[in-house]
Amino acid sequence: xxxxxxxxxxxxxxxxxxxxxxxxxxxxxxxxxxxxxxxxxxxxxxxxxxxxxxxxxxxxxxxxxxxxxxxxxxxxxxxxxxxxxxxxxxxxxxxxxxxxxxxxxxxxxxxxxxxxxx
Amino acid sequence: xxxxxxxxxxxxxxxxxxxxxxxxxxxxxxxxxxxxxxxxxxxxxxxxxxxxxxxxxxxxxxxxxxxxxxxxxxxxxxxxxxxxxxxxxxxxxxxxxxxxxxxxxxxxxxxxxxxxx
Numbered sequence: 001x002x003x004x005x006x007x008x009x010x011x012x013x014x015x016x017x018x019x020x021x022x023x024x025x026x027x028x029x030x031x032x033x034x035x036x037x038x039x040x041x042x043x044x045x046x047x048x049x050x051x052x053x054x055x056x057x058x059x060x061x062x063x064x065x066x067x068x069x070x071x072x073x074x075x076x077x078x079x080x081x082x083x084x085x086x087x088x089x090x091x092x093x094x095x096x097x098x099x100x101x102x103x104x105x106x107x108x109x110x111x112x113x114x115x116x117x118x
Numbered sequence: 119x120x121x122x123x124x125x126x127x128x129x130x131x132x133x134x135x136x137x138x139x140x141x142x143x144x145x146x147x148x149x150x151x152x153x154x155x156x157x158x159x160x161x162x163x164x165x166x167x168x169x170x171x172x173x174x175x176x177x178x179x180x181x182x183x184x185x186x187x188x189x190x191x192x193x194x195x196x197x198x199x200x201x202x203x204x205x206x207x208x209x210x211x212x213x214x215x216x217x218x219x220x221x222x223x224x225x226x227x228x229x230x231x232x233x234x235x
Contacts, residue, residue, distance in 0.1 A: 004160075006160075009158075042228070043228060044121070044122075044226045044227060044228045044229070045161075045209070045211075045224075045226040046226075047223055047224070050223070091160050091161075093160075104149060104151065104166070104213055104224070105151070105163050105166060105174065106153075106161070106163065106224070107163070108160030108161050108162070109160050110158075110159055110160050111158070111159065111160050
């Protein structure tokens, strides 16, 4: 079974600074996707960034980028120029891509609470 | 509003009572998922529908849990004889069955928070 581990229950960062959230996963599959989701308090889960395992290039989305190390099964999220609105719970998630289509069942990590200090 | 709607937002119930939650997905999304999220943890998969067919159920979904999606539109999740351990956030998500996944991702609802007292 696939597992996702986020070893940092809480992280904090000063506004405008950079922070990195860690994630490791365990799988025997080679074709999968990895995601970072943001969950603000009492609000819905929002996709931050995604990475296809077959792509060597790390994904970037504006201030958000990932460091994907497939051999090490590591998938960290870097948030640059942190903003107060970035404060939330962040979840790393794994999706096994079965034969090009997928039921879409996500496996989530435990989450990291990010606090942004003004 | 074209998002995923979940009702109620909050539910407090006494142990042993039955509760039912509703999820209205985005209208063109034919895949619907239920997850359970306990405090301080990540969501855990409960069950999945493609149209009206329930195609997968987690072992977390005990006999007291039942989910339906009549006519492939909205879905309901019922918990019978609630226990304190059922206290959690119940999340619904939907997506369209078209093309490779990364191009057509999930939309999550805001969840129903259940407290069993």
